[in-house]
Amino acid sequence: MAGKTYGYARVSSRDQNLDRQLDAFGEFGLDRAQIFSDKASGKDFKRPQYQRLMRRLRKGDVLVIKSIDRLGRNYEEIIEEWRRITKEKGAHVVVLDMPLLDTRERQDSITGTFIADLVLQLLSYVAQIERENIRQRQAEGIEAARARGVKFGRPAIKRPSCYERTKASYLAGHINRQEAADRMGISTSTFDKWLKEDKKALEEA
Numbered sequence: 001m002a003g004k005t006y007g008y009a010r011v012s013s014r015d016q017n018l019d020r021q022l023d024a025f026g027e028f029g030l031d032r033a034q035i036f037s038d039k040a041s042g043k044d045f046k047r048p049q050y051q052r053l054m055r056r057l058r059k060g061d062v063l064v065i066k067s068i069d070r071l072g073r074n075y076e077e078i079i080e081e082w083r084r085i086t087k088e089k090g091a092h093v094v095v096l097d098m099p100l101l102d103t104r105e106r107q108d109s110i111t112g113t114f115i116a117d118l119v120l121q122l123l124s125y126v127a128q129i130e131r132e133n134i135r136q137r138q139a140e141g142i143e144a145a146r147a148r149g150v151k152f153g154r155p156a157i158k159r160p161s162c163y164e165r166t167k168a169s170y171l172a173g174h175i176n177r178q179e180a181a182d183r184m185g186i187s188t189s190t191f192d193k194w195l196k197e198d199k200k201a202l203e204e205a
Helices: 019-028 048-056 075-088 110-147 163-171 177-184 188-204
Strands: 005-011 035-039 062-065 092-095
Touching: 005 019, 005 048, 019 035, 035 048, 075 092, 075 110, 163 177, 163 188, 177 188
Parallel strands: 005 035, 005 062, 062 092
Antiparallel strands: none
């Protein structure tokens, strides 16, 4: 009896869409009822639809994904998950973007299985190295920008013209912190921050 075929699609955030992956599954011959999808980070496998799919996957079934990074973003976890699917569950994996990663035609071929595993490890390793390089380049770019005087983060809130008057009323006990913040249209934490800055400036003067 032939196994069932499922597709798994994933994007990292809710504002991204799954269209490209779903279109690829449609060309492969899958209908929507066969596809599981998550909008979640690939940092681990704690994804509702993926876990549901894994509970349904049986020996001889086929799992179709568009690319290996749809399984996850961590090299070791992707390798472990690939082996769990193919070795422990006895299911097949088809990666549409990489024809060599298709275990369906290699069920009885030791060489074929070895090639698929080797290609997977190589691609996963390269993907992880590239991500690390991107993070390194970003860190170096930020450091270089800081050295040039570029400031990061939210811009500082300018103190309104009524700040000194409002502060004086607060320090005199006429109004409380919340009332002072409301008068200036800011949060109490911002007001506290300004008070601390003023106190520090006086101490250093």
